[in-house]
Amino acid sequence: MAGTKAGHDDLREEDLVASHWLVKSEPATFSYDDLVRDGRTVWDGVRNHAAAGHLKAMKVGDQVLFYHSQEGKDVVAVAQVAREAFPDASDPTGKFVAVELTPVRKLPRSVTLAQMKANPALADMAMLRQGRLSVSPVSDADWATILKMAGE
């Protein structure tokens, strides 16, 4: 992350977006239960520059909503960043990065995509505005809204 634009009055994403994120995973490939089983995982394979930018902005301790795509289509749990961005070993070009995540807790009940879409308060959520984005920031307000919808 070194070498980004200089200038103290240059607002960068990591200054603006606090510490909440959402990641997608197909549970058939890697579910939240798999994360619990493994205890920790390398979140690699992201090949989209917008998503990679979000990975780079993550800090250790940031909380992450864990969303199941394809099957379930719901936010099921909270995970946390255990290691900040480092080069993704699975990327031959060396341009993309990975982070490491650890499990935190399952939500009392999952929050479905349909429920999120139906809630006007979440209309500006990055993941709703750009459906294919696999890593996205979540505002503090949206974070609180989703946890409440989940019964916390």
Add this chain to the structure above:
DNA sequence: GCCAACGTTGGC
């Protein structure tokens, strides 16, 4: 540097 073709993601 533009743009058409193509591939991938992910909801429906």
Add this chain to the structure above:
DNA sequence: GCCAACGTTGGC
């Protein structure tokens, strides 16, 4: 299984 959205690639 289909299709929309969107990113990437490659020809020019």
